Amino acid sequence: MARLQLDKLVKQYGQGGEPAVRELSLEVDNGQFVCLLGPSGCGKTTTLRMIGGFLKPDGGDVRIDGVSILDQPPEHRPTAMVFQRYALWPHMTVWSNIAFGLQVRRRPRDEIARRVEASLELVGLPGLGLRYPAQLSGGQQQRVALARALVLEPRILLLDEPLSNLDAQLRIHMRSELTAIQRRVGITTVFVTHDQEEAMSIADRIAVMNAGILEQMDTPQAIYARPATLFVATFIGTMNRLAASLDSAGWLRAGPFAVQMPSAGAAGGQLVAGIRPEDLVLEERGAGVPARIESDIDLGHYRRVSLSVEGAELLAFVAKSEPVPSDGVTVRPTRVLLYADGHLADVSDQPMHGTVRA
Amino acid sequence: MRTTWFWDVPEFRRGLGLILVFGLSSFLLLPLLTLLLWAFADEWRYPNIIPQSASLKWWEWVFTNGDVGSAVRYSFITAPVVTLIAAVICLPAAYSFSRFRFPGRRALFISLLAANAFPKIGLYVAIATLFYRLNLMGTYWGVVLIQLVGTLVAMVWIPAAGFDSVARELEDAARDAGAGPLRVFWSITLPLAMPAIVVAAFLAFLAAFDESQGTLIVGSPQIVTMPTLMYTLVVNYPEPVGAIFSILLSAPSVILLLIARRYLLAGYLAAGFKGR
Numbered sequence: 136m137a138r139l140q141l142d143k144l145v146k147q148y149g150q151g152g153e154p155a156v157r158e159l160s161l162e163v164d165n166g167q168f169v170c171l172l173g174p175s176g177c178g179k180t181t182t183l184r185m186i187g188g189f190l191k192p193d194g195g196d197v198r199i200d201g202v203s204i205l206d207q208p209p210e211h212r213p214t215a216m217v218f219q220r221y222a223l224w225p226h227m228t229v230w231s232n233i234a235f236g237l238q239v240r241r242r243p244r245d246e247i248a249r250r251v252e253a254s255l256e257l258v259g260l261p262g263l264g265l266r267y268p269a270q271l272s273g274g275q276q277q278r279v280a281l282a283r284a285l286v287l288e289p290r291i292l293l294l295d296e297p298l299s300n301l302d303a304q305l306r307i308h309m310r311s312e313l314t315a316i317q318r319r320v321g322i323t324t325v326f327v328t329h330d331q332e333e334a335m336s337i338a339d340r341i342a343v344m345n346a347g348i349l350e351q352m353d354t355p356q357a358i359y360a361r362p363a364t365l366f367v368a369t370f371i372g373t374m375n376r377l378a379a380s381l382d383s384a385g386w387l388r389a390g391p392f393a394v395q396m397p398s399a400g401a402a403g404g405q406l407v408a409g410i411r412p413e414d415l416v417l418e419e420r421g422a423g424v425p426a427r428i429e430s431d432i433d434l435g436h437y438r439r440v441s442l443s444v445e446g447a448e449l450l451a452f453v454a455k456s457e458p459v460p461s462d463g464v465t466v467r468p469t470r471v472l473l474y475a476d477g478h479l480a481d482v483s484d485q486p487m488h489g490t491v492r493a
Numbered sequence: 494m495r496t497t498w499f500w501d502v503p504e505f506r507r508g509l510g511l512i513l514v515f516g517l518s519s520f521l522l523l524p525l526l527t528l529l530l531w532a533f534a535d536e537w538r539y540p541n542i543i544p545q546s547a548s549l550k551w552w553e554w555v556f557t558n559g560d561v562g563s564a565v566r567y568s569f570i571t572a573p574v575v576t577l578i579a580a581v582i583c584l585p586a587a588y589s590f591s592r593f594r595f596p597g598r599r600a601l602f603i604s605l606l607a608a609n610a611f612p613k614i615g616l617y618v619a620i621a622t623l624f625y626r627l628n629l630m631g632t633y634w635g636v637v638l639i640q641l642v643g644t645l646v647a648m649v650w651i652p653a654a655g656f657d658s659v660a661r662e663l664e665d666a667a668r669d670a671g672a673g674p675l676r677v678f679w680s681i682t683l684p685l686a687m688p689a690i691v692v693a694a695f696l697a698f699l700a701a702f703d704e705s706q707g708t709l710i711v712g713s714p715q716i717v718t719m720p721t722l723m724y725t726l727v728v729n730y731p732e733p734v735g736a737i738f739s740i741l742l743s744a745p746s747v748i749l750l751l752i753a754r755r756y757l758l759a760g761y762l763a764a765g766f767k768g769r
Contacts, residue, residue, distance in 0.1 A: 187669060188668075189665055189668075208668070208673075209665070209668040209669050210668050210669070210670075210671045210672055210673055211671075214669070215669060215670075216665075216666070216669045218662050218665070218666055219662075220660075220662060222660070222662040222663050222665065222666040223666075224663055224666070224667070224681055224685075225685070226684050226685060235667070235670050235672070235680070236670030236671045236672075239670060239671045239672045239676060240671055283666075283670065284669075287670065287671065
């Protein structure tokens with residue numbers, strides 16, 4: 136089937152400016168759903184358009200099953216793209232929109248009819264073939280765009296922020312719809328988004344991009360648990376950041392905390408400790424550092440507690456079942472990530488009872 | 494307390510609107526009404542408000558006059574050909590202006606106005622001296638060429654705006670579905686820009702159809718179209734002839750306008766995909 140490889144892909148707009156994509160290499164296995172995630176301007180859409188053939192890379196290669204497709208124009212590439220604003224042709228009916236690619240390929244009339252009906256069925260829009268795009272809701276247009284891409288049985292499906300134009304509720308519904316269809320068809324998929332929650336909920340693997348560079352590529356769980364760079368750490372989820380230093384005895388001083396980090400001895404450069412809000416434990420006169428609660432917001436399924444600890448502002452997510460002490464609060468981290476010059480150097484994964492001193 | 498302006502009184506506001514509409518329509522329609530009255534008048538002298546006697550004899554005269562028949566024929570074999578040639582020359586240019594960035598693009602785009610920037614008559618006399626040498630004076634193709642001059646701006650600028658309004662994504666999507674550049678143009682770009690092209694073609698046709706100065710200089714006396722015949726008729730015959738001929742001359746415009754209205758209001762265009 137289809138396996139997509141990007142090999143040191145480079146794209147530079149204009150002369151002498153910063154490259155939009157710098158030596159990007161990644162692989163997508165057959166049938167895998169990969170999200171390109173990053174802030175706007177990070178080069179993710181540029182990368183997608185290079186895979187689809189709409190932009191010519193300035194360097195590197197795009198391969199499908201080991202064969203370069205770089206010299207093929209978009210109409211010959213085995214890729215199909217769903218555009219951000221759907222790009223349905225307004226002067227054609229839904230049926231003609233989906234049939235267009237098959238007509239271009241001169242398929243027999245009865246085969247076209249069969250495949251168009253089947254793909255309308257697949258996206259859950261049977262019987263809407265005679266409508267015009269303007270007569271459909273945003274969600275329906277989205278499905279037609281997906282059907283139009285899938286009817287050609289491409290080997291790679293490319294999606295450019297396809298859900299960003301839908302309202303919040305529909306977006307979440309279409310997420311599960313999209314993953315269900317992708318699983319059923321089993322197609323290798325690259326999905327571009329700037330919404331980390333969206334990426335976390337639909338991707339098999341996430342490729343986090345920043346300023347044209349691939350920061351990390353891994354499963355959503357691994358990226359959340361062990362963000363490879365400080366950028367990923369703050370872009371995915373929330374992260375408390377504290378300036379840190381190591382002493383010769385293997386103790387990491389991170390703001391008010393001191394944590395034993397025996398394997399971090401070699402870490403040099405600028406050190407920053409990262410602590411996820413859910414990794415902070417609040418106790419009444421416990422082993423941690425005394426803290427003052429600045430605010431305590433009940434968000435339904437958890438509480439968001441702002442703390443002031445020896446001048447440092449920290450954020451803690453506390454399960455609703457856990458009581459927050461009203462007096463003599465102490466706080467301690469259960470897990471600390473150490474970044475040296477922005478890159479992950481060490482993780483203290485062991486429980487930290489007794490390793491924290493004030 | 495707030496002062497009550499006349500504007501706040503709905504009756505006044507409606508009244509003012511009515512006066513404006515009435516004034517504008519009488520400004521536009523009264524001359525046409527006069528034209529209509531003249532066309533059917535036999536005798537109409539001051540101070541009578543309507544003609545003293547009506548008659549159809551001048552209609553008969555116009556329709557049986559050989560010069561008129563020949564002028565109508567010439568008008569209808571020049572204007573459509575001019576429109577067609579303008580489309581063949583200008584549409585590729587319009588597409589290039591819209592889609593490609595090349596050096597001098599802006600200057601060229603503006604320079605199309607040059608033909609309209611000077612008094613036409615001077616330009617035509619200059620062209621005529623050239624046509625003399627090329628033996629184009631008094632010929633069909635000479636008239637076609639001179640009428641072409643006035644159609645270029647509309648036939649490039651309006652379709653260029655039409656091509657501009659076709660979002661790049663729509664073309665990309667067609668490429669993605671397997672269509673080559675030519676197929677994309679025929680199936681996507683051209684149909685979506687068609688309303689602008691149709692409007693431009695109508696304007697070009699009317700510009701050619703109504704062109705009189707250049708046609709008079711280059712064409713006469715061999716080639717006489719309806720507008721150039723008009724000069725002769727108005728000077729040499731009684732008023733009803735001029736009036737009848739004006740009505741004949743405006744018929745194509747009215748018919749085209751009605752067709753355009755039906756075509757341009759077609760459903761999908763109103764709700765179409767707007768390029769951003």
